[in-house]
Amino acid sequence: MLREFFRLAGQNVLHRKLRSILAVLGVLIGIMAVVILISFGLSLKGLMTGEVAKVFGVDTFMVMDQDVMSGKHSGGMKEFGLNLETLKGVDGVKTVAAVRQRTAFVEGGTNGEGNVQQGFMPVMGLSPELLTDFAAFTGDLVFEEGGRQITGTDVDAAVLRRELADRLGAKLGDTILIAGEKSNEITATVIGILAASDEKQAEQGFASSMSSSSSDTIYVPYATMDLLWPEGNDFLVTVVRILPGYDVDDVADRAEVALKAEGSRVSAITSSDITSVIDQMMSYINIFLAGLAGISLLVGGVGVMNTMFTSVLERTKDIGVMKAVGAKNRHVLAIFLIESGLIGFLGGLIGTALGLGITAAACWGINTFAGLPAGASFPFVASPTLILATLFGAFALGAVSGLWPARRGARMPVVDALRYE
Amino acid sequence: MPLLDLKGIVKDYELGKTVVHAVRGLDLNIDRGEIVAIMGPSGSGKSTLMHLLGALDTPSAGTASLEGHNLHELSENELVTLRGKKVGFVFQTFNLIQSLTAQKNVELPMIFQGVRKSARAERARALLEKVGLGERMKHRPNELSGGERQRVAIARALANDPEILLADEPTGNLDSETGATILELLKKLSIDEGKTMILITHDPDAAAIAHRIVRLRDGRVVQEVRNA
Ligand SMILES: Nc1ncnc2c1ncn2[C@@H]1O[C@H](COP(=O)(O)OP(=O)(O)OP(=O)(O)O)[C@@H](O)[C@H]1O
Ligand SMILES: [Mg+2]
Numbered sequence: 177m178l179r180e181f182f183r184l185a186g187q188n189v190l191h192r193k194l195r196s197i198l199a200v201l202g203v204l205i206g207i208m209a210v211v212i213l214i215s216f217g218l219s220l221k222g223l224m225t226g227e228v229a230k231v232f233g234v235d236t237f238m239v240m241d242q243d244v245m246s247g248k249h250s251g252g253m254k255e256f257g258l259n260l261e262t263l264k265g266v267d268g269v270k271t272v273a274a275v276r277q278r279t280a281f282v283e284g285g286t287n288g289e290g291n292v293q294q295g296f297m298p299v300m301g302l303s304p305e306l307l308t309d310f311a312a313f314t315g316d317l318v319f320e321e322g323g324r325q326i327t328g329t330d331v332d333a334a335v336l337r338r339e340l341a342d343r344l345g346a347k348l349g350d351t352i353l354i355a356g357e358k359s360n361e362i363t364a365t366v367i368g369i370l371a372a373s374d375e376k377q378a379e380q381g382f383a384s385s386m387s388s389s390s391s392d393t394i395y396v397p398y399a400t401m402d403l404l405w406p407e408g409n410d411f412l413v414t415v416v417r418i419l420p421g422y423d424v425d426d427v428a429d430r431a432e433v434a435l436k437a438e439g440s441r442v443s444a445i446t447s448s449d450i451t452s453v454i455d456q457m458m459s460y461i462n463i464f465l466a467g468l469a470g471i472s473l474l475v476g477g478v479g480v481m482n483t484m485f486t487s488v489l490e491r492t493k494d495i496g497v498m499k500a501v502g503a504k505n506r507h508v509l510a511i512f513l514i515e516s517g518l519i520g521f522l523g524g525l526i527g528t529a530l531g532l533g534i535t536a537a538a539c540w541g542i543n544t545f546a547g548l549p550a551g552a553s554f555p556f557v558a559s560p561t562l563i564l565a566t567l568f569g570a571f572a573l574g575a576v577s578g579l580w581p582a583r584r585g586a587r588m589p590v591v592d593a594l595r596y597e
Numbered sequence: 598m599p600l601l602d603l604k605g606i607v608k609d610y611e612l613g614k615t616v617v618h619a620v621r622g623l624d625l626n627i628d629r630g631e632i633v634a635i636m637g638p639s640g641s642g643k644s645t646l647m648h649l650l651g652a653l654d655t656p657s658a659g660t661a662s663l664e665g666h667n668l669h670e671l672s673e674n675e676l677v678t679l680r681g682k683k684v685g686f687v688f689q690t691f692n693l694i695q696s697l698t699a700q701k702n703v704e705l706p707m708i709f710q711g712v713r714k715s716a717r718a719e720r721a722r723a724l725l726e727k728v729g730l731g732e733r734m735k736h737r738p739n740e741l742s743g744g745e746r747q748r749v750a751i752a753r754a755l756a757n758d759p760e761i762l763l764a765d766e767p768t769g770n771l772d773s774e775t776g777a778t779i780l781e782l783l784k785k786l787s788i789d790e791g792k793t794m795i796l797i798t799h800d801p802d803a804a805a806i807a808h809r810i811v812r813l814r815d816g817r818v819v820q821e822v823r824n825a
Contacts, residue, residue, distance in 0.1 A: 177708065177709075177711055180708045180714075184697075184708075187696045187697060187701075188696055190696075191695070191696035493692065494694050494695075496692075497692045497693075497694060497705075498694075498705065498709070499653075499677065500651075500653060500680070500686050500692075501681060501686070501705055501706035501709065501753065501756075502677060502678070502680060502681020502682070502706050502709040502710060502757070503677070503681075503709045504674055504677050504678075504709070505673070505674075507709055589654075590653050590654075591648050591653050591654045594653070594688075594692070
C-alpha cells in the first residue's frame with residue numbers, strides 16, 4: 177500500500193508542477209548552501225592536514241614549549257630549555273635538529289657619515305641537521321648571487337635578509353660583530369644574503385613562520401650560538417626524526433617523559449597532535465556552519481509547509497473523495513507526508529548535486545588560480561556520509577514541514593471536505 | 598432484517614448560534630436489492646440523508662444500522678472500513694481525482710482496502726469495460742466528457758463490490774440524453790449485480806427506474822410510493 181501512496185503522492189507533485197518546483201527550489205537552495213559549506217570545510221581540512229603531513233611525514237616530531245601547544249601561551253613561539261643530548265639518547269631517535277633564538281647586540285659597517293651601524297637584533301642558531309635533513313622546515317631560500325646557506329662546518333658565519341644587510345651596511349663578505357652573554361663575542365662573516373625580491377618564497381619557509389620579526393633576524397650556525405650563549409635555555413623548537421620501524425607517537429611520548437624528568441617544560445608534538453588541533457578547530461567552524469545551515473533549511477521548510485497548506489486546501493475535495501471511498505485518516509496523512517517528503521527529497525537531490533558541483537569547481541579554481549604554496553592542494557572531498565545525510569535530512573525536512581498541513585487534511589471531516597467547493 | 602434501518606433519525610447542524618435542523622425524525626428501511634428513489638425540494642435533507650445512509654456521517658439522534666451494525670457503536674476507523682467495503686458513492690459532480698487516470702480513479706477504493714496491484718488493475722479494466730470505457734483507461738478526467746466522467750465514477754463506486762450504491766443526483770450535471778443512458782446503466786448494473794441502490798434525484802424520469810419513491814420535506818418523509 178505504501179508503494180501506491182508514493183505513486184499517488186508523486187502524481188500530486190507532478191500535477192502541480194510550478195508550485196512543486198518553487199517548493200523544491202526553496203529546499204534546494206538551503207541544501208545546496210549546507211553542502212557547499214560543509215564540503216568547503218572538508219576541503220580546508222584536507223589542505224591543512226596535507227600541509228602538516230608534508231612537513232612532518234610519519235617519522236618526524238617536534239619538541240616545543242608545553243604552553244605553546246596547550247594554547248596557554250598566545251603569540252607564536254616561546255623559548256624553552258632542554259638538554260639536546262637527552263633527546264638524542266631517547267630510544268628510536270635518529271636525528272635531532274634545533275633552533276635557538278636570542279637577542280644580541282650587533283655591530284655592522286659604517287654608513288656614509290662614518291657612523292657605525294649597530295643595534296639589538298634577534299639571532300637564530302640553526303643546527304646543520306636542520307638544513308640538511310629537514311628541508312621542508314626551512315623551505316627553499318633564495319640567496320643573492322655569491323651567497324650560500326650555512327653548512328655544518330661553518331662557525332663564524334651569518335646569513336641576513338636584504339633589508340637587514342642594508343640597515344647594517346653589510347655586504348657579502350663583510351664581517352659583523354655579534355655580542356653574546358658575558359663577554360662572549362664573535363666576528364662573523366656574511367656568507368649569504370637572502371634575496372628581498374623573493375620574500376614570498378622565503379615566507380613559506382621555517383624562518384618566517386617561526387618568528388614574527390624575521391626580517392631582522394640574523395641566522396648563525398648552531399655552534400656559534402653555543403659559543404655566544406653556552407646555556408641552552410633558548411630553544412624555539414627542536415625537530416626530531418626517528419629511526420625506521422619505530423612509531424612516531426611512541427618515540428615522542430618517550431622523549432617528552434625523558435625531557436620532563438629533567439625539568440624541561442616541553443611537549444613533543446606529532447602530526448596526529450596537530451591534526452587533532454585542526455579537528456578541534458574544524459568542529460567550531462562546523463558548529464557555526466550548522467547554524468547557518470539550520471537557518472537556510474528553516475526557510476526551505478517554511479516554503480514546503482506553505483506549499484503543503486495550499487496543496488491540502490486545494491485538494492480538500494479529493495480528501496473527501498478518498499475518505500468516502502475508504503481512506504482512513506492515517507492513509508490521507510501518509511499520502512500528504514510522502515508528498516512533502518518527496519518535495520524535500522527532490523530539493524535535496526538537486527541541491528546536493530549542485531552543491532558538490534559548485535564546490536568541485538571552486539576547488540579547481542583555487543588550485544588553478546589562487547597561487548597556493550608549491551605542492552599544496554585544496555582537495556575536493558565528496559563525503560558519502562554527507563551525501564547520504566543530506567538526502568535523508570532533506571526527505572525528513574520535507575516530511576516534518578508537511579506534518580502540520582497533512583494533519584489538518586487528514587482530520588478534515590469527510591462530509592465537510594465533500595461539500596468544499 | 599432490512600439492509601439499512603433508520604429509526605428516529607435527527608441531524609442538526611450548528612452554525613454559530615443558529616441550529617439548522619436538516620433531518621427531523623426520520624424512519625426508513627431499505628431491503629437488499631431494492632432500488633429506492635429519494636425526492637424532495639432543495640434543502641429538504643436529501644444529501645444529508647445520503648451521508649447518513651452511507652456512513653459518512655453520524656446522526657445527532659436516533660439509530661442507523663447497516664447490515665445489523667449499529668453505526669453509533671463503531672469507531673471512526675471501523676466506519677471507514679465498513680463504508681469502503683459496503684458502500685459505493687456516485688456524486689452529482691463526479692468527484693474524480695484530477696491528477697489520476699480513469700484506471701487509477703477506479704483502483705482508488707481498492708488501494709485503501711489493500712487489494713494487490715495485479716488484481717486491482719484487472720478489476721479496474723473489467724469495470725471500465727463494463728461501463729463502456731475500455732478504450733479510455735489511461736485518460737485523465739479533464740480529457741473525458743461529463744457522461745464519461747460519470748461512467749468512471751460509477752465504475753469506481755463498484756470497485757470493492759459493495760452491497761449498496763448511493764447516487765446523489767447522478768444526472769444533475771448531464772444533459773437529458775446522457776442522463777438517460779447513465780440511468781439505464783445504473784439500473785442495469787444494480788439488477789445484474791444484485792445491488793441495492795438509493796438514488797437521490799429531482800428528475801421524475803430518474804425516479805421511474807426505482808421500485809419505491811420516498812419524498813422528503815423539511816427533513817421528514819412525507820410520502821412513500823411503490824412503483825408498479
Ligand atoms: N454542513 C452543514 N452545515 C450547516 N448546514 C448544513 C450543512 N449541510 C446541510 N446543511 C443544511 O441542511 C439542510 C439540508 O441540506 P441538504 O444538502 O441535505 O439538502 P438537499 O435536499 O440535498 O438539497 P439540494 O437538493 O439542494 O441538494 C439545508 O438547509 C442545508 O443548508
Ligand atoms: Mg443535495
